Amino acid sequence: MNVKKQFTDGLLTQNPVLVQLLGMCSTLAITTSVMNGLGMGVSVIIILTLSNIFISLLRKIIPNEVRIACYIIVIAGFVTCVQLLLKAFLPELDKSLGVFIPLIVVNCIILGRAESFASKNAVGASALDGIFQGLGYTAVLLVMCFFRELLGAGTLLGVRILPESYTNMGLMTLPVGGFLCLGALIAAMQWAMNRAAEKRAAAEKEAK
Amino acid sequence: MTEYKELKLIASSSPHIRSDEDTRSIMLDVIIALLPALLMSVYRFGNWNFRALTVTAFSAGCCVLWEWLYRKLMKKSNMIGDLSAVVTGMLLALVCPVTVPYWMIAVGSFFSIVVVKQLYGGIGCNFLNPALAGRAVLVAAYAGPMTRWLAPEASYPVLGSADLVTAATPLAILKEGGADAFAALTQTYTAGDLFLGRIGGSLGETSALMLLLGGAYLLVRKVISWHIPAAYIGTVALVSLLAAPAGVDPWQYVTYQLFAGGLLLGAIFMATDYATSPVTKPGQLVFGAGCGLLTCFIRHFGSYPEGVCYSILIMNCTTWLLDKYIRPVIYGAPKKEKKEAAAK
Numbered sequence: 001m002n003v004k005k006q007f008t009d010g011l012l013t014q015n016p017v018l019v020q021l022l023g024m025c026s027t028l029a030i031t032t033s034v035m036n037g038l039g040m041g042v043s044v045i046i047i048l049t050l051s052n053i054f055i056s057l058l059r060k061i062i063p064n065e066v067r068i069a070c071y072i073i074v075i076a077g078f079v080t081c082v083q084l085l086l087k088a089f090l091p092e093l094d095k096s097l098g099v100f101i102p103l104i105v106v107n108c109i110i111l112g113r114a115e116s117f118a119s120k121n122a123v124g125a126s127a128l129d130g131i132f133q134g135l136g137y138t139a140v141l142l143v144m145c146f147f148r149e150l151l152g153a154g155t156l157l158g159v160r161i162l163p164e165s166y167t168n169m170g171l172m173t174l175p176v177g178g179f180l181c182l183g184a185l186i187a188a189m190q191w192a193m194n195r196a197a198e199k200r201a202a203a204e205k206e207a208k
Numbered sequence: 209m210t211e212y213k214e215l216k217l218i219a220s221s222s223p224h225i226r227s228d229e230d231t232r233s234i235m236l237d238v239i240i241a242l243l244p245a246l247l248m249s250v251y252r253f254g255n256w257n258f259r260a261l262t263v264t265a266f267s268a269g270c271c272v273l274w275e276w277l278y279r280k281l282m283k284k285s286n287m288i289g290d291l292s293a294v295v296t297g298m299l300l301a302l303v304c305p306v307t308v309p310y311w312m313i314a315v316g317s318f319f320s321i322v323v324v325k326q327l328y329g330g331i332g333c334n335f336l337n338p339a340l341a342g343r344a345v346l347v348a349a350y351a352g353p354m355t356r357w358l359a360p361e362a363s364y365p366v367l368g369s370a371d372l373v374t375a376a377t378p379l380a381i382l383k384e385g386g387a388d389a390f391a392a393l394t395q396t397y398t399a400g401d402l403f404l405g406r407i408g409g410s411l412g413e414t415s416a417l418m419l420l421l422g423g424a425y426l427l428v429r430k431v432i433s434w435h436i437p438a439a440y441i442g443t444v445a446l447v448s449l450l451a452a453p454a455g456v457d458p459w460q461y462v463t464y465q466l467f468a469g470g471l472l473l474g475a476i477f478m479a480t481d482y483a484t485s486p487v488t489k490p491g492q493l494v495f496g497a498g499c500g501l502l503t504c505f506i507r508h509f510g511s512y513p514e515g516v517c518y519s520i521l522i523m524n525c526t527t528w529l530l531d532k533y534i535r536p537v538i539y540g541a542p543k544k545e546k547k548e549a550a551a552k
Contacts, residue, residue, distance in 0.1 A: 169315075171349035180323075187327070 010132025018189040022108040028178040037145035041138025049130035055118040056126035235291035241422035268297030270317035299339035302412025316342040357408035378468035379513040387455040402467035413470040423476035435492035440475040443500025474516035491534040
């Protein structure tokens with residue numbers, strides 16, 4: 001079990017949003033304010049970790065033919081828990097996230113991790129995988145939320161940051177702003193990864 | 209006897225035909241062609257203390273600065289000498305209202321140059337027209353200031369004392385639909401007003417005459433060919449002729465549809481952008497016709513009064529497809545396929 005590799009995989013090299021391009025729908029839809037991003041990110045971390053643990057525990061019992069259905073049932077159970085908790089303690093957040101909390105059931109990140117990681121690895125590794133992949137997702141959400149809320153509404157977490165004279169760039173809170181933001185982030189990620197790969201290649205050459 | 213030793217055989221790769229024409233000279237021609245429309249807007253919005261001129265100059269300056277800055281930071285060759293950024297800047301200013309704030313131009317030019325043009329690899333690699341994409345972003349981001357059309361004769365608000373006189377653009381009047389709207393339009397503006405530019409609208413689009421002058425210059429200099437503008441304008445004319453509301457002189461209706469809005473500016477200067485339009489002549493005809501159809505659809509059915517900007521941007525996205533499927537016949541190639549097809 002390589003914790004360090006799992007950590008960098010989750011946050012950078014195998015980032016669920018920027019590299020695996022999973023969970024695009026919720027990423028584009030809810031990143032209009034930092035509060036939304038935080039709520040969504042934390043919900044996904046909790047659900048992803050718990051479902052990874054349980055699917056890893058059940059991996060030897062679940063028949064291969066109906067595994068997807070089994071995963072969905074496990075995931076849906078945790079999503080329901082989180083949704084009920086949100087409704088009880090953070091009704092405002094629940095309202096602004098709307099349908100995207102129940103939609104976590106079919107979020108590709110969670111199903112993807114269950115299929116590609118939790119169903120093949122031990123409980124501990126799966127739990128860590130859930131946490132790190134969830135953190136990677138949350139980090140991207142927060143970066144997008146930061147730019148979209150700041151430029152689109154001039155606020156962060158609802159607090160006015162930019163001066164009143166700033167004209168809100170309404171574009172950024174519209175869906176098109178989400179696409180632009182995500183595109184720019186993916187491009188930046190690819191650029192950084194290419195640069196890192198080039199550097200590594202150069203270093204290897206020198207070592208030889 | 210030929211002295212073979214004296215004969216020099218120079219082997220070089222094609223192309224062998226040389227021309228003094230380069231990107232810089234073409235862009236210079238476009239700038240010259242834009243000058244009549246620019247001068248007219250300076251004159252028409254004259255009460256604005258040459259604001260038309262300063263906005264255009266600022267926009268061109270911004271575009272050049274962004275281009276220089278981006279290529280400097282990315283350690284790429286300096287390309288501002290080809291003047292394409294100047295043209296983009298001028299076009300961006302000419303599709304904005306005269307009241308547009310300078311910082312808004314700076315934002316728009318950033319998007320035009322850095323996002324649309326440079327991120328895709330610089331001149332010739334962009335798939336959207338940079339100026340139009342910049343305008344589309346500005347309209348989406350700041351709908352209010354970008355659609356505040358002033359009456360051209362409105363007086364300059366000295367120290368903010370006078371109110372700005374806003375005027376509905378001809379197409380905004382037409383948007384009401386039907387023969388009544390058209391009657392209202394003909395009472396507000398004569399066809400001559402539209403032709404000379406005595407109407408509300410963005411800086412460059414108002415005067416049909418000046419745009420046609422610029423277009424004629426570009427045609428004479430062979431910077432553009434007639435295919436895209438003719439197909440574009442012809443399609444709009446044809447559709448308008450067929451779609452004229454009942455009780456309206458269809459030819460008069462066509463005249464207004466052609467001279468109102470950004471059609472001429474778009475057809476002559478935007479749709480003919482080399483990088484974002486098809487290479488082949490038949491492809492260009494299809495491209496122009498597509499632009500015309502989309503413009504008419506947006507004008508008739510859309511929620512915006514004008515559709516030139518979006519129709520050209522949409523057709524820009526089809527350029528690769530048109531280039532892929534409409535290919536020239538290879539010169540001298542046997543017509544084997546045809547004969548075989550006929551035999552079957």
